[in-house]
Amino acid sequence: DAKTTQPTSMDCAEGRAANLPCNHSTISGNEYVYWYRQIHSQGPQYIIHGLKNNETNEMASLIITEDRKSSTLILPHATLRDTAVYYCIVRVDHTDKLIFGTGTRLQVFP
Amino acid sequence: DTGVSQDPRHKITKRGQNVTFRCDPISEHNRLYWYRQTLGQGPEFLTYFQNEAQLEKSRLLSDRFSAERPKGSFSTLEIQRTEQGDSAMYLCASSSLDGSYGYTFGSGTRLTVV
Numbered sequence: 001d002a003k004t005t006q007p008t009s010m011d012c013a014e015g016r017a018a019n020l021p022c023n024h025s026t027i028s029g030n031e032y033v034y035w036y037r038q039i040h041s042q043g044p045q046y047i048i049h050g051l052k053n054n055e056t057n058e059m060a061s062l063i064i065t066e067d068r069k070s071s072t073l074i075l076p077h078a079t080l081r082d083t084a085v086y087y088c089i090v091r092v093d094h095t096d097k098l099i100f101g102t103g104t105r106l107q108v109f110p
Numbered sequence: 111d112t113g114v115s116q117d118p119r120h121k122i123t124k125r126g127q128n129v130t131f132r133c134d135p136i137s138e139h140n141r142l143y144w145y146r147q148t149l150g151q152g153p154e155f156l157t158y159f160q161n162e163a164q165l166e167k168s169r170l171l172s173d174r175f176s177a178e179r180p181k182g183s184f185s186t187l188e189i190q191r192t193e194q195g196d197s198a199m200y201l202c203a204s205s206s207l208d209g210s211y212g213y214t215f216g217s218g219t220r221l222t223v224v
Binding site for chain 2: 034036041042043044045046049085087097098099100101102103
């Protein structure tokens with residue numbers, strides 16, 4: 001699997017948009033970008049995934065650059081409950097196992 | 111169905127003892143995964159099943175570890191002769207065969223070896 005690079009930690013004010021970057025410069029054409037998050041003492045939670053196009057669901061938006069070498073997860077109105085570790089993962093297809101890195105620790109403050 | 115269930119939530123055991131964890135996946139999910147997570151690290155893949163077949167095992171899974179999914183439903187992960195280095199959170203996840211909506215994880219079993 002392609003390796004991803006994420007900042008170790010980020011802060012965001014409550015109510016503001018949280019933009020979490022991820023670099024995946026060696027991504028292959030058939031690899032998807034997945035985002036998960038892990039709130040303290042819980043298992044990881046699926047957020048969103050994409051291949052080439054930008055994606056949006058009820059939780060977040062995923063912006064993938066045209067060259068697919070990086071992406072940004074956007075939480076449009078961060079709340080205190082969004083404080084978590086966010087993992088960016090690339091995988092060959094939906095059936096490939098997930099390989100987690102160390103993620104970005106997002107702290108949302110009042 | 112309320113998601114992936116893991117039992118117990120916490121386990122404290124003495125070094126050298128055997129422990130067994132159970133995972134009940136989402137009923138219609140064919141695939142079941144085990145991960146291990148230590149403090150400050152992301153989850154590490156251990157093994158996965160498709161129905162009752164164990165299709166892949168990580169080299170992290172030493173011969174003291176064994177996992178089963180006998181009827182393609184629940185799974186157990188056993189650790190024999192536990193060591194202090196086995197202390198971690200053990201996470202189970204399940205997914206549909208096509209995996210198109212990602213994995214659903216359980217809340218994990220936290221193992222402490224004293």
